[in-house]
Amino acid sequence: MLSLDPKHPTKSLLGTFATWKVFLLAIVLGSSVGPAYDTSSTLLSPEIASSNESVFDLVTKLTRWDSIYFIQNARRGYFFEQEWAFGSGLPAVISFFVQLLSTIGIEAHGSLEPLIGIFVAHISHLLSVLVLYQLGLVVSKNQRLSFVAALLHVFSPAGLFLSAPYNESPYALLSFTGYLFFAKGLLGNTRTFAHDVSIVASGMWFGFATTFRSNGLFNGIPFAVALAQELSAAPTLSSVRRRLALVIGGSAIAIGFAVPQLTAYLTYCSGRSGAEVRPWCTSYFPSIYSFVQEHYWNVGFLRYWTLPNIPLFLLAAPMLYILIQSSLGFIRQPLTFVAKKFNLVNSSHLPMLIQSMAVSQLILAVLAISNYHIQIITRIASGYPLWYWWVAGQVSDTKTSAFGSNVVRFMVMYAVIQGALFASFLPPA
Numbered sequence: 001m002l003s004l005d006p007k008h009p010t011k012s013l014l015g016t017f018a019t020w021k022v023f024l025l026a027i028v029l030g031s032s033v034g035p036a037y038d039t040s041s042t043l044l045s046p047e048i049a050s051s052n053e054s055v056f057d058l059v060t061k062l063t064r065w066d067s068i069y070f071i072q073n074a075r076r077g078y079f080f081e082q083e084w085a086f087g088s089g090l091p092a093v094i095s096f097f098v099q100l101l102s103t104i105g106i107e108a109h110g111s112l113e114p115l116i117g118i119f120v121a122h123i124s125h126l127l128s129v130l131v132l133y134q135l136g137l138v139v140s141k142n143q144r145l146s147f148v149a150a151l152l153h154v155f156s157p158a159g160l161f162l163s164a165p166y167n168e169s170p171y172a173l174l175s176f177t178g179y180l181f182f183a184k185g186l187l188g189n190t191r192t193f194a195h196d197v198s199i200v201a202s203g204m205w206f207g208f209a210t211t212f213r214s215n216g217l218f219n220g221i222p223f224a225v226a227l228a229q230e231l232s233a234a235p236t237l238s239s240v241r242r243r244l245a246l247v248i249g250g251s252a253i254a255i256g257f258a259v260p261q262l263t264a265y266l267t268y269c270s271g272r273s274g275a276e277v278r279p280w281c282t283s284y285f286p287s288i289y290s291f292v293q294e295h296y297w298n299v300g301f302l303r304y305w306t307l308p309n310i311p312l313f314l315l316a317a318p319m320l321y322i323l324i325q326s327s328l329g330f331i332r333q334p335l336t337f338v339a340k341k342f343n344l345v346n347s348s349h350l351p352m353l354i355q356s357m358a359v360s361q362l363i364l365a366v367l368a369i370s371n372y373h374i375q376i377i378t379r380i381a382s383g384y385p386l387w388y389w390w391v392a393g394q395v396s397d398t399k400t401s402a403f404g405s406n407v408v409r410f411m412v413m414y415a416v417i418q419g420a421l422f423a424s425f426l427p428p429a
Contacts, residue, residue: 009133009147017126017154024160024419028061031423061423063114067165071113074098081268081278082296084288088260089212090167093120117165124169125162129153131176132385138183139353140389142339148392149385152411157319158382159415160422167212172383174209178202178219179357179385185245186226186349191238196245203249207256214289215367215380217257218360223250225356229348264288301371309374315428316374318410319381320365326390327362330354337393357386375428378414 063071069083073091078084097116098108106112129150136146153172161168185198203223210216227246230239268288269281280291293299304312329336334354361384368377381387394404421427 009143009150010130012147013129013133013150013154014126016151017129020154021122021163024163024415025058027416027419028160028423029058031061031420059111059114059118062118062160062164064164064422064425067114067117070094070165070167071117074113074117078264078267081288082292084260084264085292085297087167087212087214089208090117090120090165090170092211093170094165114165118163121163121165121169124173128169128173128176131173131180132388135176135180135183135385136389138180138187139350140338142337145337145339145389145392145396148395149388152388152391152408153382155408155411155415156382157411157414157418158379159418161379162382164422166379168379168382171209171212171216174205174212175216175219175383176385178205178209179222181205182222182249183353186353191242193241196241199242199245200249200252203252206249207252207254209383210253210256211260213380213383214257215364217253218363220250220253221360221363222353222356223253225352225359226349229352261287261289297373299371299373304372304374312373312375312428316368316377318407318414319378320369322387322391322407323361323365323377323381323384326387327358327365329390330358330386331362334358337389354386357384360384361386378418 066086069086070090071094072079073083073086073088074094077091078088094113094116097120098112101112102108132153133146133150136149137143140146156162158168162172163169179202181198181202185195185202188195206216206219209219223246227243227250230243230246233239235243265281265286265288268278269286272281278288278291279295280286280288283291298304334351338350364381364384365377368374368380391404391407394400394407397404418428
């Protein structure tokens with residue numbers, strides 16, 4: 001029987017994670033709700049298309065929707081312009097492992113890249129659970145709440161998107177790691193050189209995260225807020241060093257977004273003229289990502305607000321409510337989840353950190369409502385730690401435990417139903 005013991009958090013988290021993943025994969029193998037909406041994944045390789053073995057069947061059912069683009073990009077790089085809508089981080093990681101395996105004599109075959117993608121997703125999800133627990137301890141010093149929040153990440157309604165060759169798991173790992181380094185550097189009782197190095201390192205982690213998902217840019221908000229706070233005080237040697245660390249760290253996040261854009265510009269725009277020049281090349285801010293999202297995927301302000309999409313808005317409503325409520329709650333009362341015995345030596349920095357995290361999460365929710373394909377919010381929200389802490393607080397508080405329990409039930413039910421639909425290549429995704 002599974003034991004959830006906060007006194008042995010790592011063991012409990014590992015056991016819960018393994019049990020949940022086995023359960024989800026069983027749903028994948030057993031799912032058969034009719035003909036697949038699309039069979040594109042069977043075109044990835046003859047092995048996947050022809051084999052009846054369960055492992056290949058599992059690979060096929062997990063290589064759905066956007067993951068097909070990630071696998072193809074890992075194999076041959078970006079070939080079509082519309083493929084630049086998908087972050088380069090995961091294809092680069094998969095390609096790296098393919099090359100690494102080739103050096104030890106393992107030859108590439110049709111299912112190798114999907115299998116590596118699935119492996120990366122599982123390992124990333126597991127590590128992100130453990131990192132989220134450590135992040136909670138650093139920020140709140142509340143072991144029980146940190147443990148519950150990490151458990152909630154295991155049962156994230158992102159479901160199979162955290163098991164499939166998708167960006168969500170690696171993004172969550174990199175984002176949580178970035179916040180862990182940032183919190184350790186910002187919340188220290190002293191301002192040593194090591195603390196400033198930690199802040200720079202956090203920016204690098206966030207920069208890597210941005211190569212997986214462009215919304216990683218929002219992680220720059222805590223850097224901007226912290227820098228503004230530093231600039232409001234008279235400069236000292238330690239504050240100048242801190243300001244420099246914040247600038248370098250924040251710049252690393254911007255670089256994580258800009259480098260792929262620069263690569264695309266050199267590929268499509270540099271040295272070309274006339275009819276050969278793509279429309280986005282002459283924009284004031286020539287971003288292939290923004291152009292592709294709008295031109296090929298119809299992403300834009302209120303473009304998704306159509307009558308046929310009302311069911312998708314309704315499906316996204318619970319997650320949007322959680323994101324908005326938790327953001328507003330922490331903006332108003334940033335220290336509600338901090339342990340009462342926590343000695344707030346650097347009290348001005350902790351509220352600022354939590355509030356800036358809440359603002360970035362709130363921006364995500366607002367953009368999801370106004371610009372994004374609304375159904376993706378349930379999976380891209382998986383990389384934001386704040387709402388896990390909020391739900392954990394609701395579950396732990398006797399006054400709100402009933403509501404918190406209902407939220408957990410929603411998370412589990414959504415992940416289970418979505419798993420069966422995902423494996424059959426059926427919406428939403």
